[in-house]
Amino acid sequence: MTFPPLREELRGLAPYGAPQLSLEQAPVQLNTNENPYGPSEACVADIAAAAAEAARGLNRYPDREHVALREALADYLSRDVAADQEPISPAQVWAANGSNEVMLQLLQAFGGPGRTVVSFAPTYSMYPEYARDTHSRFVAGRRAEDFTLDVDAALGLVRTERPSLVLLPSPNNPTGTALEPEVVGVLCEALGEDGLLVVDEAYGEFRRSGTPSAIELLPAYPNLVVTRTMSKAFAGAGLRLGYLAADPRICDAIRVVRLPYHLSAVSQAVALAALRHREELLGRVDELRRERDETVVWLRDRGLDVADSDANFALFGTFPDRHAVWQRLLDQGVLVREVGPEGWLRVSIGTPAEMTAFREALDVVLDESGSK
Numbered sequence: 001m002t003f004p005p006l007r008e009e010l011r012g013l014a015p016y017g018a019p020q021l022s023l024e025q026a027p028v029q030l031n032t033n034e035n036p037y038g039p040s041e042a043c044v045a046d047i048a049a050a051a052a053e054a055a056r057g058l059n060r061y062p063d064r065e066h067v068a069l070r071e072a073l074a075d076y077l078s079r080d081v082a083a084d085q086e087p088i089s090p091a092q093v094w095a096a097n098g099s100n101e102v103m104l105q106l107l108q109a110f111g112g113p114g115r116t117v118v119s120f121a122p123t124y125s126m127y128p129e130y131a132r133d134t135h136s137r138f139v140a141g142r143r144a145e146d147f148t149l150d151v152d153a154a155l156g157l158v159r160t161e162r163p164s165l166v167l168l169p170s171p172n173n174p175t176g177t178a179l180e181p182e183v184v185g186v187l188c189e190a191l192g193e194d195g196l197l198v199v200d201e202a203y204g205e206f207r208r209s210g211t212p213s214a215i216e217l218l219p220a221y222p223n224l225v226v227t228r229t230m231s232k233a234f235a236g237a238g239l240r241l242g243y244l245a246a247d248p249r250i251c252d253a254i255r256v257v258r259l260p261y262h263l264s265a266v267s268q269a270v271a272l273a274a275l276r277h278r279e280e281l282l283g284r285v286d287e288l289r290r291e292r293d294e295t296v297v298w299l300r301d302r303g304l305d306v307a308d309s310d311a312n313f314a315l316f317g318t319f320p321d322r323h324a325v326w327q328r329l330l331d332q333g334v335l336v337r338e339v340g341p342e343g344w345l346r347v348s349i350g351t352p353a354e355m356t357a358f359r360e361a362l363d364v365v366l367d368e369s370g371s372k
């Protein structure tokens with residue numbers, strides 16, 4: 001026996017996470033898809049006041065049902081409903097510490113031993129971990145060459161595997177690919193009463209105009225779940241606040257598995273304050289989308305392959321030795337992410353100054369290697 005007496009299948013595994021380097025080691029941090037713009041002083045002051053108010057009641061447990069927060073999130077999500085659709089109601093909303101916790105709760109409630117979770121690679125590398133941690137079987141289908149989802153292949157996999165959950169990010173991480181809206185309906189129909197389709201819209205606010213949110217399809221499909229987060233467009237990665245919209249019966253099922261008082265009074269108060277400042281916090285999204293489109297064009301001008309992106313990052317390549325390119329960028333102070341299929345790298349969209357630094361550093365690397 002080896003100590004500690006860890007579950008057999010967890011032995012030797014490394015924890016998930018991108019390298020977290022100091023600003024001295026990597027002044028230009030473009031590796032975790034954060035919003036590069038922090039809050040204004042006015043917003044900081046309002047958040048601090050909200051935290052102080054919450055502190056006055058810290059001897060008491062927080063509102064287990066986070067009612068005020070669910071109301072504010074429902075109101076925020078309702079901007080994405082279709083013209084003839086009812087607004088999202090607080091009963092359809094559930095929040096937790098990051099959409100990672102929301103996703104884990106979904107698997108705790110709907111996955112488990114004897115149940116199957118399906119996703120389509122390359123995709124978010126946390127999905128297999130939620131499955132492992134809940135003893136669910138994980139099956140990964142493949143995306144097409146251009147990282148889109150082939151509907152027939154996806155349908156085929158759903159019919160043979162009969163999953164309890166299908167996890168599909170839109171836009172997808174790490175490729176930036178948005179789902180075709182038709183796919184959502186087709187998969188929900190195929191899953192029927194036996195499975196849920198979870199559309200992970202962590203990057204939903206960055207989608208290109210004309211790409212609808214799966215929020216519009218909630219009235220049609222009771223087995224559709226749409227997850228969101230305040231970590232990306234909302235410039236609140238440090239806050240740890242994720243949420244979902246779905247049929248109220250799905251929220252009730254999660255209540256059974258959630259830990260008591262999972263969302264602290266401080267998290268709830270701070271998230272509410274951030275939601276009051278949403279115009280400001282989301283104010284740079286259009287700028288980031290523009291910068292993203294320019295980055296994609298610039299990379300293609302260099303002869304590189306770049307996946308079409310609806311998110312705040314771009315996947316580019318391919319390099320015979322991507323680790324060497326990653327390291328040479330880091331030597332110049334630019335940290336990107338070594339992730340996705342072999343040969344590709346992912347860069348998050350930063351400020352104009354950060355993107356200039358990225359372009360200059362990559363040009364140096366491309367010159368060194370002669371071509372791409």
Ligand SMILES: *Cc1c(COP(=O)(O)O)cnc(C)c1O
Binds near residue numbers: 097100169172173237
């Ligand atoms: C970043 C990301 C999330 C967000 O996680 P949080 O826990 O809310 O910070 C969720 N899904 C995908 C695909 C992501 O890339």
